[in-house]
Amino acid sequence: MIGDRTVTVFTDEVMLGHHPEVDLPFLPSRVEKRVRTILQELDFKWSYPEHPGRLSAIMELLRQEPIQGVQFKAGPHATYEQLGRVHTATHLDHIFSLEGKRAWLDRDTTAVSPDSIKAATSAAGNAIAAVEAVVKGECQSAFALVRPPGHHAEPVRARGFCLFNNVAVAAAHAQARLGCERILIVDWDAHHGNGTQDIFWADPDVLFFDIHCAAPFYPGSGGLEDVGAGLGEGYTVNVPVPEDAGDIAFEKAFREILIPAAEHFEPDLVLVSAGFDPHRNDMALNLTYDGFAVLTRIVQDIADRHCDGKLALVLEGGYNLTSLSRGVHTVLEVLAGGDVPELVECGLNAVMEAAAFHRDAFTDEEG
Numbered sequence: 473m474i475g476d477r478t479v480t481v482f483t484d485e486v487m488l489g490h491h492p493e494v495d496l497p498f499l500p501s502r503v504e505k506r507v508r509t510i511l512q513e514l515d516f517k518w519s520y521p522e523h524p525g526r527l528s529a530i531m532e533l534l535r536q537e538p539i540q541g542v543q544f545k546a547g548p549h550a551t552y553e554q555l556g557r558v559h560t561a562t563h564l565d566h567i568f569s570l571e572g573k574r575a576w577l578d579r580d581t582t583a584v585s586p587d588s589i590k591a592a593t594s595a596a597g598n599a600i601a602a603v604e605a606v607v608k609g610e611c612q613s614a615f616a617l618v619r620p621p622g623h624h625a626e627p628v629r630a631r632g633f634c635l636f637n638n639v640a641v642a643a644a645h646a647q648a649r650l651g652c653e654r655i656l657i658v659d660w661d662a663h664h665g666n667g668t669q670d671i672f673w674a675d676p677d678v679l680f681f682d683i684h685c686a687a688p689f690y691p692g693s694g695g696l697e698d699v700g701a702g703l704g705e706g707y708t709v710n711v712p713v714p715e716d717a718g719d720i721a722f723e724k725a726f727r728e729i730l731i732p733a734a735e736h737f738e739p740d741l742v743l744v745s746a747g748f749d750p751h752r753n754d755m756a757l758n759l760t761y762d763g764f765a766v767l768t769r770i771v772q773d774i775a776d777r778h779c780d781g782k783l784a785l786v787l788e789g790g791y792n793l794t795s796l797s798r799g800v801h802t803v804l805e806v807l808a809g810g811d812v813p814e815l816v817e818c819g820l821n822a823v824m825e826a827a828a829f830h831r832d833a834f835t836d837e838e839g
């Protein structure tokens with residue numbers, strides 16, 4: 473029942489200060505194909521899609537529809553030392569040198585405004601705070617609602633709206649300071665978490681499982697045969713899926729690949745790079761809210777089975793404000809102990825109802 477479990481949301485308004493203003497049009501993938509022709513006739517400019525309204529929309533829905541068992545906290549900013557566990561000094565010095573400025577970091581997707589660096593250290597810091605809270609037993613699970621997102625950020629560079637790799641910084645902190653030895657990171661964002669993969673590519677103590685829309689969808693990495701290297705060989709698990717994959721496919725991947733992998737790995741902490749862009753209303757893929765609920769329950773069960781439920785989620789993408797905010801709300805309800813539905817193919821329930829409705833229409837029998 474909702475309220476049976478304690479959940480802490482870590483977030484901070486400092487992260488609203490990141491708002492690059494972009495004159496150049498940016499049209500993300502599938503949306504691009506669909507609307508570019510329509511928009512050509514109109515004088516329409518896209519603003520930076522990873523904007524402060526994403527967090528505001530989530531917080532507004534949580535205010536309108538509060539969830540029993542969920543409390544809110546703000547974590548401190550990440551320090552240079554904490555960030556330096558996964559990023560090079562060159563990268564960090566470059567990012568910190570941009571404080572107070574506007575700049576492009578990546579030709580197509582990543583830019584900063586004067587307060588972006590504060591937002592980015594807050595995002596990584598709140599991811600760390602979420603991990604600390606679950607490892608220290610202050611709450612059963614935690615969700616760091618942060619931006620800029622992190623999973624595209626590589627050791628040496630910012631990429632794909634991401635400045636620092638929040639989930640990786642949190643995982644490295646758990647290893648370095650909290651006594652965690654084996655960390656499972658599950659990435660269900662629509663895009664491949666190339667940065668997280670790079671950071672833990674040769675690390676056998678972090679199992680990285682990533683289901684994503686297959687290349688050439690951005691960033692184009694995450695092939696089936698990319699499984700890590702050296703001691704880390706076998707500890708990167710990629711599940712590239714076609715653009716129309718939905719709830720049933722995701723559930724099958726989680727049950728038939730993730731659960732056995734976790735069984736083998738026996739994590740002592742479970743982290744999730746939780747993106748909401750695989751929702752059917754967003755950039756790619758066809759998840760519904762029920763799908764997010766089931767995926768959440770599966771990772772929660774994995775955490776319950778292997779590590780006393782220690783589970784922390786970190787927000788990644790999600791650009792449709794309705795499905796982003798409702799998706800986060802759905803996930804938090806499950807974390808708080810809510811029930812999850814059984815998944816069926818989209819539309820199947822409606823067809824079954826229609827079949828029952830029409831059942832007697834074409835028979836000769838009366839009544």
Ligand SMILES: [Zn+2]
Pocket residue numbers: 661662663747749788789790
């Ligand atoms: Zn994404």
